[in-house]
Amino acid sequence: MTTGIAGTTRAPERRRTAAGRRRVLRRIETRGAWTLLSPYIVLLLIAGVIPIGYALFVSLQKTPTNLEPNLSGFGGIDAFVTAFTDYRFLQTFANVFSVLIIWLPLMIIGIVGMALLVHASPGRFGNAMRFIYYIPGALAGVANLMLWVYLLNPAQSPIGGFWHALGFETIKAVVASPGTLPPILTAMLFFQGIGTWVVIVNGGLNGIPDEIFEAASIDGANAWNLAWRIKIPLIRPWIGYAALMNLAYGFQLFLEPYLLDQVAGGALPDQYTPTQLGFWFAFANSNFPAAAAMSLVVLVITLGIGLIIVFRSGLFGEEEK
Amino acid sequence: MARRASIDHDVHEVVGAKRWSAGRIARIATMSFIAVLFIFPIVGFVAVAFRSNEGVANGSDGFLGLGGLSIDNVIYSWSQVIGYGGDGNRGVFLEWMGNSLFVSIGGAILAVIAAIPAGYALARLRFRFRRTVLVVTLLTMVMPNTVLVIPLFLEVNAVGAIGQLWPVLVIMGFFPFGVYLSYIHFMTTLPPELVEAARIDGLGEVAIFFQVATPISRQAIALVTFFSFVANWTNFFLPLALLTSNFNGKTVSIGIQDLIGSSPLFNPTTAAGLDVKLYMPQLALATFVTMLPLLVVFIGAQRFLMRGQTVGAVKG
Numbered sequence: 001m002t003t004g005i006a007g008t009t010r011a012p013e014r015r016r017t018a019a020g021r022r023r024v025l026r027r028i029e030t031r032g033a034w035t036l037l038s039p040y041i042v043l044l045l046i047a048g049v050i051p052i053g054y055a056l057f058v059s060l061q062k063t064p065t066n067l068e069p070n071l072s073g074f075g076g077i078d079a080f081v082t083a084f085t086d087y088r089f090l091q092t093f094a095n096v097f098s099v100l101i102i103w104l105p106l107m108i109i110g111i112v113g114m115a116l117l118v119h120a121s122p123g124r125f126g127n128a129m130r131f132i133y134y135i136p137g138a139l140a141g142v143a144n145l146m147l148w149v150y151l152l153n154p155a156q157s158p159i160g161g162f163w164h165a166l167g168f169e170t171i172k173a174v175v176a177s178p179g180t181l182p183p184i185l186t187a188m189l190f191f192q193g194i195g196t197w198v199v200i201v202n203g204g205l206n207g208i209p210d211e212i213f214e215a216a217s218i219d220g221a222n223a224w225n226l227a228w229r230i231k232i233p234l235i236r237p238w239i240g241y242a243a244l245m246n247l248a249y250g251f252q253l254f255l256e257p258y259l260l261d262q263v264a265g266g267a268l269p270d271q272y273t274p275t276q277l278g279f280w281f282a283f284a285n286s287n288f289p290a291a292a293a294m295s296l297v298v299l300v301i302t303l304g305i306g307l308i309i310v311f312r313s314g315l316f317g318e319e320e321k
Numbered sequence: 322m323a324r325r326a327s328i329d330h331d332v333h334e335v336v337g338a339k340r341w342s343a344g345r346i347a348r349i350a351t352m353s354f355i356a357v358l359f360i361f362p363i364v365g366f367v368a369v370a371f372r373s374n375e376g377v378a379n380g381s382d383g384f385l386g387l388g389g390l391s392i393d394n395v396i397y398s399w400s401q402v403i404g405y406g407g408d409g410n411r412g413v414f415l416e417w418m419g420n421s422l423f424v425s426i427g428g429a430i431l432a433v434i435a436a437i438p439a440g441y442a443l444a445r446l447r448f449r450f451r452r453t454v455l456v457v458t459l460l461t462m463v464m465p466n467t468v469l470v471i472p473l474f475l476e477v478n479a480v481g482a483i484g485q486l487w488p489v490l491v492i493m494g495f496f497p498f499g500v501y502l503s504y505i506h507f508m509t510t511l512p513p514e515l516v517e518a519a520r521i522d523g524l525g526e527v528a529i530f531f532q533v534a535t536p537i538s539r540q541a542i543a544l545v546t547f548f549s550f551v552a553n554w555t556n557f558f559l560p561l562a563l564l565t566s567n568f569n570g571k572t573v574s575i576g577i578q579d580l581i582g583s584s585p586l587f588n589p590t591t592a593a594g595l596d597v598k599l600y601m602p603q604l605a606l607a608t609f610v611t612m613l614p615l616l617v618v619f620i621g622a623q624r625f626l627m628r629g630q631t632v633g634a635v636k637g
Contacts, residue, residue, distance in 0.1 A: 026447075029447060029526055030446075030449065032442075032446060032525065032530075033442040033446040035526070035527055036438035036439065037438070039431075039434055039439070040435040040500060041439075043431070043494050044457070044497075046491060047473065047492045047494075048461055048469065050476060051469060051473045052472055054472065054476050055472035058475050114352075114355065117348055117351060117352050118352075121348065121349070125349070129353075132359055133356070133359060135359065135360070136359055136363065139612070142555070142574050142575075142577045142608070142611070143555075143612055146577070146581075146605065147363065147608075150362075156369075156377050158361065158365050158385055191359075195359075244463075245463060248463070248464060249465050251465075252465040252467040252468050254467055259581065262581055262582060263587050264587075265587060278471050282471055283562075288475060288478075291471050291475070292472065295468065295470075295471035298468050302465060303464060305463075306459075307460065310460055310463065316459055
């Protein structure tokens with residue numbers, strides 16, 4: 001009797017302890033994971049999650065005015081209405097589109113073309129060229145701007161003759177004449193960004209097994225066929241990735257139009273891009289709710305693009321599973 | 322190395338590039354032409370830093386201004402750059418450089434401390450919300466970091482820390498691309514069996530990270546440090562929003578903006594009140610000096626960059 005009872009209780013007990021052991025191990029692993037993640041999670045909260053949450057909160061507050069500087073409390077969507085109905089709001093997006101429509105196609109053609117050229121040149125020459133194309137990328141931000149101040153000033157530029165031929169005598173005339181800004185921004189962004197992307201897409205090309213090229217050339221493909229029929233279709237995910245990343249980059253343009261305005265003595269629109277408008281709300285207008293609303297608009301756009309990149313580009317396939 | 326050479330050889334034969342065909346000549350000519358287009362402006366710009374105001378303003382000094390280089394010009398220009406700031410703040414440019422070094426190095430160290438264990442945990446440990454953390458990391462990685470600057474400004478403003486360097490440093494420490502690099506590094510170099518074996522040996526999870534993963538993470542540490550430092554050093558919008566109010570507390574990226582704003586070329590009224598003259602050679606020299614730390618880390622990280630090319634190549 002007793003043995004029977006012992007026998008019946010013993011087996012499930014052992015099973016329970018085995019399951020319990022697994023659970024304990026699982027718990028130890030989970031606790032270890034979060035311990036190791038904790039510095040990153042803290043930074044993610046401080047520099048990512050909390051500011052977004054707080055911006056959302058601020059954007060739903062009432063805007064203090066000169067008459068009532070301490071005005072606060074829930075203001076509903078007032079701040080969003082302020083941002084959307086601002087006379088510059090639509091214009092800033094139109095400006096971004098006017099840059100993107102020139103820059104993005106040129107950028108993609110340039111990236112793919114140069115990456116294919118580099119890939120068709122194995123050995124020392126190709127490596128040297130790839131390195132040279134990468135150099136302007138090191139001149140990021142303000143350094144790139146100063147370089148372009150030098151190039152855009154007809155008086156001292158090595159391409160001064162070009163500006164004179166177009167009838168421009170000062171850097172102000174070059175930058176602030178109607179219609180010149182989108183091509184100039186295109187040139188600046190192209191020069192700064194192309195090298196890194198050539199390296200990236202070239203990396204994608206290097207990932208294609210050599211057998212594919214061998215098979216194609218046995219079938220009689222020449223270098224053109226190889227590039228057009230084999231290489232470009234195979235690196236389509238990388239091209240899409242480049243297009244989307246650069247598209248997102250376009251929506252947050254700030255430094256170039258902001259500093260070119262300064263170089264042109266204030267002759268450019270002060271709020272040329274959405275980010276500049278948000279900056280203006282925060283720093284010139286002290287309208288924090290509208291600034292928060294504006295930043296959330298740009299955030300949602302780039303987040304949408306980011307979601308497409310992560311889930312649709314096919315480059316982060318491993319992570320999707 | 323040998324493998325690489327043999328691949329090159331194969332491709333040569335495959336494409337038939339060994340012969341001087343028209344296509345090959347056209348390709349080499351095109352690539353060389355683009356290279357010249359990329360190099361000339363940079364050479365010309367760096368040359369400006371070594372030329373005189375008169376030479377630059379008159380557009381003399383010959384091809385790309387290379388005929389007007391002299392060390393005396395540099396000494397004069399540097400005296401102007403260093404003299405900027407007026408009586409109380411002479412040499413503020415060096416302070417800005419120091420601030421940039423402080424936030425860039427501090428931010429990079431923080432990025433490494435956060436990214437290496439996080440990347441390891443995401444790559445080799447199983448836990449709930451692992452995928453969520455990974456997706457959030459990828460999303461924040463592909464989004465331009467400027468979109469968060471105004472929310473960050475509001476946050477830092479709320480805690481009353483505008484104009485101080487430490488919030489900038491902490492925010493720069495958040496570097497999701499570094500986590501991704503570290504994640505890929507451990508995915509490709511650390512076999513799961515090794516972790517399992519260490520577990521059977523009775524090591525705790527954190528101990529496994531320090532004793533098994535850390536010793537093989539040099540490559541990842543170098544790459545995270547490099548990319549983070551470069552991103553921090555060239556960051557413009559974040560310091561602009563958080564540090565503009567503190568003249569001495571700026572980083573050099575936004576300090577350059579002050580120099581531009583004080584140049585008689587672009588702002589004669591402000592420049593008239595200054596005892597230094599910041600023309601193009603002085604501005605180019607200041608810019609050139611701000612590039613030197615980038616040059617140093619680039620040379621230091623080069624062998625790691627070459628090895629980790631495909632990994633490093635994912636981020637633009």
